[in-house]
Amino acid sequence: MTISVKSRGELVFAGLTLALGIFILIGATFINEPIAASNVGPRFFPYAIGALLTVASAFVVLDILRGNSAAPEEGELVDPSLPMNKKRVALLLVSILAFAVLLEPAGYVIACAVSFFGIAVTLGARLSWRVAATSIALSFAIYLLFTRPLGIFLPPGVLAGIL
């Protein structure tokens, strides 16, 4: 029995879901059960779910070991046979993290402009004034549209004085 390089990641992922299932089964025993518990307390459902996840994952692991690797999702823009472009994924995740980190201290407009710029460049937009201008215009437009007519709060941050 040989495991191809392609299905190794799949096996690891299925292994992780199996581990999660077992973790839920064990974790459920630590859930606080009130003394005056009704017939079905807060532990019962987690036990059932943990069992389902464990059994289903075990079948997936067996399936992969038998060589039945699932085809990744196809798409018009993606080619599943390509190796993962780690640099791009890292850049994308950093752009999203930047949004989360900047949002409250710096304000929505700056956080949104930075993340849009980062994601667009990551996904292949050429570095140019056009991307930068679009990012800034879009973030201002969203901020004004959401806070004024729609009445949804977005943090103003350092631009609080001028917005």
Place this chain on the structure above:
Amino acid sequence: MEGINGLIQGFAVAATPENLLFALLGVIAGTFVGVLPGIGPALTIALLLPVTYNMPPSAAFILFAGIYYGAMYGGSTTSILLNAPGESGSMMTAIEGNKMARAGRAAAALATAAIGSFVAGTLATLALAFCAPYVVDIAIGLGPSDYLALMVVAFMTVGALLGSSAARGFASVALGLVIGIIGLDAQSGSARFTFGVPLLLDGIDTVVLIVALFAMGEAIYLAAKMRPGKPGLIDIKGKKGMTKQDWKRSWPAWLRGTAIGWPLGAIPVGGSEIPTFLSYALEKKLTKHPKEFGKGAIEGVAGPEATNNANAAGSLMPLLTLGLPTSATAAVILVAFQQYGLQPGPLLLEKEPDLVWGLVAALLIGNVMLMLLNLPLVGLWAKVLLIPTPYLYAGIATFALLGAYSINGSVFDVYVMLIIGILGYFLRQYGFPVAPLIIGAILGPLAEQQLRRAMSIADGDFTALISTPFSIAAYAIVILVAIVPQFMKRWERRTAQEVGVLDEFEHVSAGSK
């Protein structure tokens, strides 16, 4: 009949100038996102949920109705012009549709898809209106154990029927159920799997979950595996529309498609892949032009597309009458109801008739709008496909981030979205379907509630769960569902081989969203 009165009442709600405007906005937004590759109605409605907080519920649902049907129309455009089905239901449309487009018959393919969607959508929505009151009459007599049984049926069918293997489907359902139990247990007050993080006590917001799985998962998947070069779009300018012959061949296919799609949507069984596939196989068997199949036969576009739309309308039946979502989109609509403090189910029609009938009427109105808008403007929609991919996906991600933050005004949700987005990437990569996970997360807490109710009525006697004829029948179906799909899949494979679309079929089974 109750259905007719209901519809009249619904039109009175939906036909105000303001609500017509919302319906129009909905169909435009829906078509727009339907055309965009990779995002569908579930994500769009989820992203719009924060925006509709301050809207009256009837206006919000009319907007959602437009999006629901609009996205189906848009999806067929993309599958025909790009051979890029946005969702598994339009996979079968893409096979013959794209071949027709390549043979210079794009306009005819788009027209038969649009008119077929209109015919099927209208008939199926009317069928929904007429049958819903009867289903409600039955559903009103159901107890907690019956509901629990129905939910188990839903978990089983979405798990078994979606995705590349039943094991992966069930693993997805279970992952969703796990996400659903995180947080404070309302009945006992015990924290479950919160790891001492106070922000997790409220659980993981379903909107954050949906947006993360669809938008973030897709963006990460795109970053990881982007195909070099540009997708090849087919020009439709100056092409001839449907001929008399095309009409004659399309009509029966539309009607047959409706007859297949609606019932399979109305019973709580997940997925539009099997019905569209059945329709394709049927059209191929019945056609008088067998040589054209595989080279662009119009019946092969008309049938599956009608099936897909009828199926979407049918799947509103279990949602509105039983509170049981069987697709990701239906699950998001359920969340939208919950946002307004409403629980879909048999009592909804009694308590909020304006809302339900307004929604049904809006579907019919939206359908007319879509045909009027889309037949002349299809060239314009195709231009949406010319937006450069980086800008498009950066925009989608931006709205996803905005949605995740604004739903509770919490940065914590943005981090949660990032983590679940990474999970979404791996699900796509390893062939686990996303829809069962969402249904598990949304339906899980409701199932637990019904289980507890049933058990407290029966004073802890587990046999009470299978004591009513309805629940016995439902569990019998569960057992059937566990066995039959294995045969169904095998039979489908064989038929796929026979009709020579095995490759496409394997894509469908792999690409379920």
